Amino acid sequence: MADSHDQKFDLTDRETSISGSDEPTQPAETDRISYHAFSAADEKNELARKSHENKVMSEPENEVIEIGQNDPSAESPSEQPLQRVMTPGEDYSVLTVGQKKLIIMAASVASLFSPMATAIYYPSLNTISKDLNVTNSKINITVTIFLVCLPHHLPSHMDQQKQGRRPMYIFCFIVFTAANLGLALQNNYVALLILRMIQASGSSGTVALANGVVGDMVTSAERGTYVAYASLGGIMGPMVSPIIGGVIGQYAGWHWIFWFLIIFSAVVFIPLILFMPETCRNVVDNGSIPPPFFSRNITDTIRHRHRAEKGLTINEEKRAAFAEKYKFRLPNPLSTLRVLLDPESAILLFGTGLGLGCFYAISTGASVAFSQNYGFSQVKIGLMFIPIGGGSVLSAFTSGRLVDWNYRRWCAKLNVPIIKNRRQDLTNFPIERARLQVAWPAFFLGGIFLIAYGWILTISISVAAPIVFLFITGWALTSCFQILNVLMVDIYPGKPSVATAANNFVRCELGAVFSAILLPMVDSIGWGWSYTILALCFMGYAPMLILIMRRGPRWRRERKAREDKARMERQEKRDLKVAAEVERNRSEKN
Incomplete structure (x- = not known):
């Protein structure tokens, strides 16, 4: 892997869940915008520009660190591809x-x-x-x-x-x-x-x-x-x-x-x-x-x-x-x-x-x-x-x-x-x-x-x-x-x-x-x-x-x-139930 100042990393604005669940949201691959490697100074400037453009946003809520699909022990962390995905969001807790x-x-x-x-x-x-x-x-x-x-x-x-x-x-x-x-x-x-x-x-x-x-x-x-x-x-x-x-x-x-x-x-x-x-x-x-x-x-x-x-x-x-x-x-x-x-x-x-x-x-x-x-x-x-x-x-x-x-x-x-x-x-x-x-x-x-x-x-x-x-x-x-x-x-x-x-x-x-x-x-x-x-x-x-x-x-x-699979299946069942209820109410009105 390249030196830490010459890494490839991704930044994306990602919609965060407000459902109240603490389960992290995994970003889709298609949502990522890849940047070529650049120096630490360029990275700092880019982050500063992003911060200026998003004043209403707080610090990122979620961070996804991808270290490849191989086992982490298979190669040293310094040699593994590192990709960061950072998203804006609310404070984890409003309490002091x-x-x-x-x-x-x-x-x-x-x-x-x-x-x-x-x-x-x-x-x-x-x-x-x-x-x-x-x-x-x-x-x-x-x-x-x-x-x-x-x-x-x-x-x-x-x-x-x-x-x-x-x-x-x-x-x-x-x-x-x-x-x-x-x-x-x-x-x-x-x-x-x-x-x-x-x-x-x-x-x-x-x-x-x-x-x-x-x-x-x-x-x-x-x-x-x-x-x-x-x-x-x-x-x-x-x-x-x-x-x-x-x-x-x-x-x-x-x-x-x-x-x-x-x-x-x-x-x-x-x-x-x-x-x-x-x-x-x-x-x-x-x-x-x-x-x-x-x-x-x-x-x-x-x-x-x-x-x-x-x-x-x-x-x-x-x-x-x-x-x-x-x-x-x-x-x-x-x-x-x-x-x-x-x-x-x-x-x-x-x-x-x-x-x-x-x-x-x-x-x-x-x-x-x-x-x-x-x-x-x-x-x-x-x-x-x-x-x-x-x-x-x-x-x-x-x-x-x-x-x-x-x-x-x-x-x-x-x-x-x-x-x-x-x-x-x-x-x-x-x-x-x-x-x-x-x-x-x-x-x-x-x-x-x-x-x-x-x-x-x-x-x-x-x-x-x-x-x-x-x-x-x-x-x-x-x-x-x-x-x-x-x-x-x-x-x-x-x-x-x-x-x-x-x-x-x-x-x-x-x-x-x-x-x-x-x-x-x-x-x-x-x-x-x-x-x-x-x-x-x-x-x-x-x-x-x-x-x-x-x-x-x-x-x-x-x-x-x-x-995730079980959650999607439950959501599909809920959606079908709601759709059936809407259809039933529509039939009763007619």
Whole structure:
């Protein structure tokens, strides 16, 4: 390929969709106007002239980077033909950077309840088993059953792209509160199992919603950092909740753990429901369309009033089109399971499942390990979750920045401009390489330190050793499934909640398996060999990253072709239905 200053590239004015869908529009070949190679100065002048001629237009919304039809790994990017197609369009979101951060942090706090409900009674597992007169293995089943039911929550199966985020938050709050009330009042093992299933259904939807909010407002150029913000709640939960649960369990009794969850959830969800604006793009577009009444809140009302005072009018035709699409639909679990049929998605989801499975294996084993091997109380056991949680929090900031840095590096390598607050079409961009190159070292680091942690528990040396190894293991494991999660959102533009729901399904099922088998493995072969086997499974997945980097772009193109074909078929059916109805009305008039 020629030097970056002598590339061939195309510029075209392309009509963008206002349907509210986040799905990128691929330009037709006949729409492209080819320019011969010219110098960097000529390119700058040409772009300046275009900018002058299109003053009413903002920066380009979509960018298509074509790197040939061959596999990206077949030849170096510098040798591949690069073609850019840039189009004018609206801002991806009308919200300010400060508003985006505030909304995403609110969604992150709400997502805290899923891991909090999972981990808050880890330190009390031994006490609960004695009070209910059951074995430790049976009490661990309450953790397993929670993880099994975690992905089978109604909000993920409901069409959030039609109903929006706000109704889902209301549903989660009601179910979560009702389940915690029952758990606080029961004294029966069977009741504990059933209510934990209901509690999982209410809490887990908040994780998918948080990632959905990120996809609503943030483009791929900044997604790594913002996904890190959104995942802070999920990362802080395993660190903070065992400490809270240990203190409450030791001084007030384990029933008060669930009273605490009722009070804390009310403190978080009531302001969130009153003030957090609707962000779903198929309901409010880029935030410029007022949501329907049921999805509206105080913030939406005030914000759109201020926009009207500034003279920012609403496109009534677009508003009517969005209102017509806003409807309630019954749950459809198949929409989530279909993601598993895509090879790239299935491999990514399996990787996140292995990472979270190892994480839960550490968490569920900690209560027994530090109680038996170190003689710790409930409070001290809770404090031992700080190292792994601290490593996870550090990972949220470092991995997000590393992912965004590598994305910028690849854009510079391919001479692709990074356009903030504009959606960039990644159909032919090597997004897999830009994301997964950062994850590769973390897989091996996490596996090695997990093995070391298991053998440290076996010989019961100074408590300082497991603290250090838990911190590093927490950083590595969280980095792995954090990066894979960012890539999942990237390859499903416009459907972040569906991608996250599928992610939750696989990783929670594998987490349940790892949690269920850990203690029987420990009883049979000890701590060292148990964690060694789990770590080898985790590291054994790493070569699959190479397969994704090589085949991912082709799989994405094939999936997009299938989706485009299905969309065209649905549109043809709708057109035929409308034509038949028009003909019928005409016949009735005659």
